[in-house]
Amino acid sequence: MPDQPGDATAGHEVTDHPTTQFRPYQESGGASGGDRHETRSFGGFRTERRFSDPADSWPVPHAETQTQQQSWHPAPPPSWAPQPMDNPAPVHYGAAAGTGPFQSAGPGAPFADLSTTSLLRQVKPPPAGGWRRLLYVASGQLINVGESQRTIRHNDMVMQVNRPLQGCHRIAVLSLKGGVGKTTITATLGATFASIRGDRVVAVDANPDRGTLSQKVPMETPATVRHLLRDADGIARYSDVRSYTNQGPSRLEVLASDSDPSVSEAFSGEDYAETLQVLERFYSLVLTDCGTGLLHSAMSAVLAKADTLIVVSSGSVDGARSASATLDWLEAHGHEELVRNSIAVINAVRPRSGKVDMQKVVDHFARRCRAVRLVPFDPHLEEGAEIDLLRLKKETREALVELAAVVAEAFPGDDRFNQHFV
Numbered sequence: 001m002p003d004q005p006g007d008a009t010a011g012h013e014v015t016d017h018p019t020t021q022f023r024p025y026q027e028s029g030g031a032s033g034g035d036r037h038e039t040r041s042f043g044g045f046r047t048e049r050r051f052s053d054p055a056d057s058w059p060v061p062h063a064e065t066q067t068q069q070q071s072w073h074p075a076p077p078p079s080w081a082p083q084p085m086d087n088p089a090p091v092h093y094g095a096a097a098g099t100g101p102f103q104s105a106g107p108g109a110p111f112a113d114l115s116t117t118s119l120l121r122q123v124k125p126p127p128a129g130g131w132r133r134l135l136y137v138a139s140g141q142l143i144n145v146g147e148s149q150r151t152i153r154h155n156d157m158v159m160q161v162n163r164p165l166q167g168c169h170r171i172a173v174l175s176l177k178g179g180v181g182k183t184t185i186t187a188t189l190g191a192t193f194a195s196i197r198g199d200r201v202v203a204v205d206a207n208p209d210r211g212t213l214s215q216k217v218p219m220e221t222p223a224t225v226r227h228l229l230r231d232a233d234g235i236a237r238y239s240d241v242r243s244y245t246n247q248g249p250s251r252l253e254v255l256a257s258d259s260d261p262s263v264s265e266a267f268s269g270e271d272y273a274e275t276l277q278v279l280e281r282f283y284s285l286v287l288t289d290c291g292t293g294l295l296h297s298a299m300s301a302v303l304a305k306a307d308t309l310i311v312v313s314s315g316s317v318d319g320a321r322s323a324s325a326t327l328d329w330l331e332a333h334g335h336e337e338l339v340r341n342s343i344a345v346i347n348a349v350r351p352r353s354g355k356v357d358m359q360k361v362v363d364h365f366a367r368r369c370r371a372v373r374l375v376p377f378d379p380h381l382e383e384g385a386e387i388d389l390l391r392l393k394k395e396t397r398e399a400l401v402e403l404a405a406v407v408a409e410a411f412p413g414d415d416r417f418n419q420h421f422v
Contacts, residue, residue, distance in 0.1 A: 127151075154398060160405040161196045168280040169411055172306035174290035174299075176329075177322035180314040181347035185375065186289040187216035187387050189310075189407070191250035192400045195389060199284035200238070202245060204275065205257035206298050207291040208266040214256035216387045217248035225267070225275055226258045232274060238282045250389055255279075269301030276305055294329055303335060308410050309342040311369070313361075315349045320361050327368055343406055344369045350377045373403045 124144050127133040132145050147155075173186045186203055194201040204225070205211035223244040228235075235241050245253040255275070257267065272288075279286050288302050303309075309330075313323030323344065330339050344365035349358065358374075365372045378396040381387070389397060 154401065157401050157405040158196055161193065161401065161408050163408045163411050165199070165284050165411045167412060168283060169285055169307050170276070170305055171285065171287045171308045171310060171407060172290055172302050173287060173310045173312060174294075174302075174326065175312045175323060176292055176294065176326045177314075177319055178292050180312050180319050180322070181375075181381070182312045183211070183213050183216065183289050184381050184387075185310065185312050185345055185347055186213060186287050187252070187254075188375075188381070188389070188392075188400050189403060190254075190285070190287045191248060191252045191387060191389055192397075192404045193285055194252040195250040196401070196404070197284070200253070200282060201251070201285040201287070202253040202255060202279055202283045203287040203289060204255045204272075204279070206267060206272055206288045206302060207257055208293070208296050208298055209291060210259050211257040211289060211291075213289045214246060214254050214259075215385070217246045217252065217254045218386060220246045224256045224258045225271070228255065228278065229271060229274055232278050235278055241278065241282055248387070253283075266296065267298050269297035269299075272298050272301040273305070294326070303330070303338065306338065307412070308407055309338050310345055310407075311342055311365075312345050312347055313365075315346055315356060315358060315361070317356060320346075320364070324364065324368075339368065340370065341410065342369045343403070344372045345375060345403065346372070347375045348377045348381070349374045371406045373399065373406060375399045375403070 124146055126136050126141070126144055127147055128151065130148070132148065136144055171189075173182055173189075175182045190201050190203040203213060205213035207213075221243065225244075228241070228244045231244075242253070245255050247253045276286065288306070290299060290302055293299065311323050311326050313319045327339050327342070330336075346358070346361060346365075362372050362374070376393070376395050376399060378393050380391045380393075381396070389400075392400075
């Protein structure tokens with residue numbers, strides 16, 4: 001066919017491109033192969049038929065066209081061109097056995113854990129003291145034998161003392177017999193809690209007579225519980241109530257009892273309930289140093305509000321009998337549950353306590369109470385003055401931490417949350 005004027009393909013051979021190959025147009029009526037007109041592309045343009053008969057079928061391409069399709073390949077990119085990068089496979093650390101931590105877990109697998117324990121190599125903590133620490137330092141931090149079993153047990157008890165506490169927990173310390181160290185146990189236990197925990201701890205002297213709890217911490221204010229009750233309506237924040245308490249080196253606060261000899265009105269149960277209502281708003285732990293009498297009205301309020309009861313005894317025969325009689329009286333007056341959950345503390349136990357079989361004393365109270373703990377004799381506590389935990393013997397401090405850990409086992413959960421705690 002001669003070239004037409006204006007034909008862009010004049011003088012050039014036009015061949016079918018494999019990417020623009022369309023099925024040939026078939027006339028209606030079953031025209032022969034010579035009458036079929038093919039749709040061709042030319043000059044970079046492509047024509048296409050918009051309408052076709054659905055009954056038409058695609059013919060098998062000619063061998064010549066198949067050869068062209070197989071022989072055509074896109075040119076490889078130049079060496080300087082950036083190469084495509086495949087996305088990294090997801091990492092799944094919970095894969096089945098036989099797959100490493102960097103094996104793909106398939107689509108939909110969770111992302112890798114980015115916690116500190118999974119990203120950082122676990123290192124044994126160095127010893128805190130003793131020959132183990134000396135060996136660790138002398139070896140250039142190459143030999144680390146770890147902590148002793150005694151230190152590990154101490155750290156576990158400290159963790160127990162630091163248990164989360166919701167609201168306010170009230171601890172009552174009492175004994176029928178005087179001189180067994182009831183006030184000393186209240187002050188040292190409160191100081192242990194305050195030094196280990198970061199929350200506020202206060203001890204209340206609920207002795208209807210002249211109490212000595214305020215003498216266990218440095219005196220900062222002459223205010224007593226009577227002044228607190230007088231100004232209770234104006235206390236709105238912690239700084240208000242802090243002006244009525246004395247604080248020791250351990251951060252334990254003490255609310256003193258009334259020591260005015262001219263006051264004839266005793267500290268009653270209503271006074272204790274109102275005092276506790278104020279303190280519960282600002283303190284996590286409230287320890288109450290009770291008097292020796294069990295029949296006055298303040299004692300009834302203390303027992304009704306107590307969450308944990310601590311009965312103090314000495315290592316002597318009469319001290320153990322008085323503590324057992326205290327438990328008998330509580331059981332006879334409807335406090336059986338409080339007795340079962342109580343803690344017996346045998347105070348000022350000497351290494352050689354004469355002819356008293358201390359193991360039989362411990363067995364007696366172990367059958368009646370939740371736990372029994374011994375606090376050894378300490379010269380610093382025998383002084384009867386202000387208490388400094390740093391001046392106590394190591395055995396005494398460990399015994400107090402163990403006692404605090406036992407008390408912390410009864411800390412309440414969310415059901416005891418105090419909505420007014422600020």
